[in-house]
Amino acid sequence: MKRILVATVFAAIFAYPGLLAAQTLPRSVSGLGLTDIQIRPKPHIEYGSDVYGTLPGGARIKIELERNGTIEEIEARGRGLFPADQIRSLIPARVLRNSSWPAAATLSKIEFKRGGRIEIEGHLADGASSMLNLPPMGA
Template sequence: MKQAILTAALLTALALPVAAQQVPAELDPLGLSDVQVRDKKHSDYGRVILGTLPGGARIAVELDRDGRVEEIEGRRGDRFPVSAVAPLIPEAVRANPAWPADAMLEKLDFDHHDRIEIEGRLADGREFDAEFARDGRLIDFDTDD
């Protein structure tokens, strides 16, 4: 019986695409398609997940060696809507009045010091970069006027 269960588990794991086995569940809400998983230059530093968001933007998601999201960046100049990555942003940050909910991002960085940094364009076309603490506090918000 024990062997049958182990065999069934192994067959199930083998039936899943390799990418599905290596993509952390926290990325599921992004709805990525065309997923590719690659090791970083030094595999003990983590992996990179390449994929396409439902709106068509191509992104690269860098994971640390523990599989936590470090950074999301548009590939080949693609920008992605803040709404596409909202499930990864703490509610306290999204609730801040300065949070640019209608922006198009080039980069989203989850800093190891409990900060979230974003770069992109506001709805009016101005470039910006901002930094928030995970508790929702605005640390910095700069625009190119």
Template sequence: MKRSFSIILMAALLASPGSVLAQDIPQAASALGLSDIQIREKSRAEYGQRIHGTLPGGARVEVDIDGKGVIEDIEARGNDLFPIADIRSLVPAAVVESASWPADAQLEKIEFESDGRVEIEGRLADGREFEAEFAADGRLLDFDSDS
């Protein structure tokens, strides 16, 4: 009896929405350490996937993956913001090492462009909203914030 209950419980857990096996997570997204993961295909398989999950810091995010398995963007869901530290491993070293990189900011969104540019939106440590764009070599291309 115990064995059949265990098998039924395991089958139910594997079939339940939100249960994702490690091999189902695209490699690019596995570095984020997401939990509570749900993967959805975009309208056409060649367009990629959308992954909903929770970052280690607790923020719920949506990760857009293109058809080649590359992260296009990460966006906070609801009113959440996520610390840059939660996604730092995905940002090119030249950008992170830039004197203009707001290492203590909370992000609403980060976009990774095919030419290596990185665009971010969120709040600075002092609470001001901002948008910034960095070239692949770390140069600050644009920075706008609330005064």
């Protein structure tokens, strides 16, 4: 009976590889609805890990996590872009209220810098390339 249970657990893990990985993600990342999740430690584990996955709209992304689980960067994989609204839950409210926040943009990269600064690269709704550097809270 034990062998059947162990075999069933391994079969489930191989059938749904994102299932086990999703349980070790920070809540903010697991709330994105990623599929095809892979978690890989950075070359030096003390620097954190990289999470690879697919957003509900089909965009493939890489999320760099610091060792404490804080998101350092989200980047589109390949030459793709991802809609800004699909990562909205990760953006601080003060940034969403900022008139510079490109709500209708498609992004290639968003970096969360120390001190609260956010750098955004992508294309605005009109298709123009743009890089925004949003100041930290209170600046």
